[in-house]
Amino acid sequence: MILAVINIYLPGLYEKYIASNVKILLDSGVYVLLNLNDEKGLSEYQKEFDFLKNDHVFVLNNKRNTMPGYGFNEGMRLALKKNFDYCFFVDQDSIVSEKTVEEIKRHIASCTDFSFLATKIKDEKGKQTLRYFRGNLSKSMTFYSVPLKKYCNDPKINAAGYSGIIVKMSVVRNNHIYINETMGIELDDYDFTYRLSKVVPGYLMNSAVITHPNKKKNRNNRFGELVDAFSLLYFLDRSGRDKKHVENYRYLIGKYGVGVIKQFKMFLMHSVYIEKFLKKTKK
Template identity: 25%
Template sequence: MNQQVTAVIVTYNRLALLKESIAAVLNQTVPVANLIVINNHSTAETAAYLTTVQDKRLHAVNLPKNLGGAGGFTLGLQLAFNQTTSDLVWVMDDDTVPKPTALENLLAAANTLQGQFSFLAANVRLTDGRPNNVPETTNNWSTKTAANLIQIQSASFVALLVARPAVENVGLPLPEFFIWFDDIEFTRRLTRFAPAYLALTAQVVHKTKGGREPDILTDDTARLPRYYYYFRNKYYLERTSNGKKGALKETYRDLAKLAQILTQRQPERWQKAGLILRGWLAGKQFHPHVRHIKEK
C-alpha cells in the first residue's frame, strides 16, 4: 500500500467554511497528492471561487444537481480511486478544518498498523474543544496505547482516511441514502474487511452548528423535509445490521417519537408525523444496490 493520499471534500453552499477547509488540507505538514472538491450544485459563487485556487493539486467537480452528502462522497471516492494512484483517500465535509499535523498523524498510525486496517478516523473536536462525532467502538474494543489508537466499528465522514483494498472488497457508500447514516452504513461494511481505528493524535476541528444529534422535535421548519431520509435510513441501517430485532427496536423508537409529536401538540405536527411514517414505511422496502469502484 502506497501512502500517497488524495483528499476529497464535499461541499454545498458553505463557501466561507469551504475556503478554510481547502486551505487546511493543502497546508498539511505531509502534503496531499490531490484534492478533489465535489461541489454539490452550490450557488455560482462556489464554482467561481474554485477556479481561483492556484494549486495544481485541486480538482473541482461542479455537479448539475445536488446528490446529497451520500452521493457526493460516493462520487468522490470513485474518482479518487479511479483517476489517481492513491491507495488512501481522506474524505471530509466542507465544515472540517484539519490541524496542520492531522494527516501526518493519520499516516503514522497507518505505518504502525502496517496497512492492516480498513479506515482510520480522526479525533474530531468542536470549536470549543469538546469531542464531536465520536466513533462507535467495537464490543471488545482494544487500545493500542503506544500508538494512541482505539479500535472502532463505525465513524462519520469527518476526516476519514479510507484504504483502497477495503473499498475494493466491500464497495462504495450508498448514494441513495442522500443524507444521514450513509457514513455509518459504509464504515460498518468496511470493518467486515479489516479493523478500523480512531487515531487520537490526528485532530480536526468540526465547525458544525450545535454538534447535537438531529431531532425532528426541535429542528428548524425549513429542515423538516430531510427527516424523511433520517427515518428511512435509520430503519434500513438497523434492519440490515441487527435483523428483525433491530427493525423492531427502531419501530418502537419511531412510534415513541410519533407519540411525542402528537401528545405535545408540536408545531407542524402533522408534517412531522407524516415524515416519520413515510420514512419508516420506505425503510421496510429500501434495497439499495452497492456499487463498486469501477462500476458506472
C-alpha cells in the same frame, strides 16, 4: 498516496477553511479532489481559488447539489483509477492542520490491517470532543459513542461520520463497498463505515485531530444515546431530514440488526398504538 476529497456547496464563510485546508494538504504531499456542487461553476471558483490550477488538484464540476455520498463515491472511483492507496474525506466546514496529516501518515504506517481510520473531532475552541462522530453500532443498531477515557487506546470502531476518515482503497476495490447514495445525507456515513468494518476493522486515531466548528453539542452519554435509539423509531410528524433519519435508522435495524433487542425494536416501530400515544403526549 492519499487523495483528499472535499465536497463544496455554497461555502460562503467556509471558503477560508477550504483554501487553508487545500494548502496544508498540498504542502503535505496529499492530492485533492474538489467536488463543486452548486451553480457557481468552475470559472467563478477559479477567480477565488488559485490552487485549482495546481497539477495535484482534480476538479469535478457537478453544477448541482449531489449530496456528500455522491462526491465521496466519485472520489473513491478516481482514487482507484489513479492508483491512490487511500481516500481522505474532508468536510468543507472542518479545519485540518499539518499535525493532522502527520498523525494520519504515522497511523497508516503503523496500522496496516484496517478498512478505515477516523480522526478525533473537536469543537471550534478545541476543548470539547464531539463524540457523536465516532462510535459503534450494537447488534440491534443502537449507536454508542466512544467514551473519552478509551480514546487514548485508538479503539476499534464500526461507525463514523464522514469528516476526517481515511478509507483504505484496497478494501473498497476488493469488496466493492461504496456509499449508498439513496440514503441521502442521514446515516449513510454510519452505514458505509459499518459495512467496511464487517470486512476489516476500523480504528479511531486519538492523536489525529480535526476541528469542526458550528456543530451541535450532542448527548454523549449512554442514557442519552439509548433514548435516541428508541425515540428515533417513530416518525411523529417529522419532516425533511428528520423524517429521512428515521427511515434510514429503520433500514439499518432491518438490514443489519440481530437478536432479541432488534426484534423488540421491530415490534415497537410497527406498533400503530404506540405511535398514536406518543403523538398525543407530544402535543
